[in-house]
Amino acid sequence: MRTVALVLLALGACSAPGPEPLTVFCGAASRPALDRAAAEFEEATGVPVELVYGGSGTVLSQMRLAERGDVYLPSSPDFMERAVATGQVLPETRATLAWLVPGLVVPEGNPAGVRSLADLGRPGLRVGIGNPETVVLGQYTVELLAHNGLLDATMPNVVGFGASCSSVTDMAAMGSVDAVISWRVVERWNQARLDLVELEPGQVPRVSWIPVAVSSHSARPELAQRFVDWLRSPAGQQAYAEAGYATSVEQALQWAPGAVVGGDVVSPEGWLEAMQGRGARP
């Protein structure tokens, strides 16, 4: 009994008092920029920010199930649409923080010698992509491959799906595959282990973006809005820019000339059949 009391005492001791922190539910794609921006916000305002990271869908589920949280910051606009549709965020507070451009990423040193998108169809190459049914990155990837007429050639080489842009990136960073299609910014997360293979102009059909909004569960929406404004301010934008994100549409389009910004992904049929080597349906 004494042990239990001691344990409870120890637990009580670790919840330190202080100003109520803001809780931000964030997708993993923002981590390097957000860690810095949140620390700077805390320094400037004295309001601590707690960043709860995870897959954009997982953290949305957490926010919804727990009915708390101040800001939602997923990695792609489709999750923001879901958050709006289910009443988890205040729609009028939506803003865009950065743009995401698909990129061809290989393990450091490019051991398989992948020089272009067309190389992904080379027999025997091991390729990783995002799950086209669950991750926006996967949908963008399938569309990108189809746009370049490479879906049937590449899909049989796909050895695995990642459940998020980070897990796709980890496949390359750990050298488990020869190449992945992820967001090009991920190469900046770990330059010691990753290299970027530049795509040709016109090869990227669509770019995505990182949205943010105030949670409808927030007890202090004004303060939450202040954090969103901070991320949109030059200081917040600098954190994103220096972490390698495109902070303007112009910059995103410089990396992906001719691409469409957002919108509904044109999901080609038959990617699964192509992956299983049965050829795409007509």
Add this chain to the structure above:
Amino acid sequence: MNRLFQVVVVGTTALLAAALLALVAGLITELVRHSAMQPPDLREVLFAVRLSLLTATSSSVLAVALALPVAYLLSRYRFPGKALLDTLLDLPIVLSPIALGALLLIFFRTPPGRAIEALVGPVVFEVKGIVLAQLAVVIGLAIRLLKATFDGIDPEFEHLARTLGYDRVRVMRRVLLPMAAPGLVATLLLVWGRALGEFGATMMLAGATTMKTETLSVAIHLNFEAADITSAMIFIAVLLGVSFGVLLAVRRLHGHRV
């Protein structure tokens, strides 16, 4: 035939030990080959170690304390509906940790859940949430292991002590618990180890918040999320080292009986 028996027993053990050592060797080679370009902040590592040790120890001690009376009941008594209760108590073992975490998260939205939070302070996305998540994951295991321990002790000893004038509490303290001590310590070790490595339920209920609910397992996850393989490997090495050290120390204290 005896020789073959010996070869199988020793050979299998050696093979399994070699396989585990190979995993550790792989980790070390990886760490040597890619020296971290940005090693994780020492403060963050120490925080994760401290939080992991604190939460795993709290939850495993709580789990064993709660499991003791339940295991005793299941081992020593027969009553209607016992099979049903037994199966109900097995549920935490079969449920995946992420499912358990989600159930806990939903529970704290209900009036009883809110009342508990009003009473003991916030649990969801807090350190208390880690302890609760770990407790939920290991409690079934603790009950199962302690019940097996009690089952292995002949109730005659307790009956005898009762006829000699001990009351139930004294029988428990002076007869049953001393006889169950090795099983108790073994249970505590296993449960502690399972709690230390717990991730799914913790992430769901307590969230993966840097420097707040960042246990070693959460830190490993967070670093993979940032594609920082080397830092993840460093945290894996720390988790390995800490658990190996603690388990070995407890075993030595107990004279290799567990």
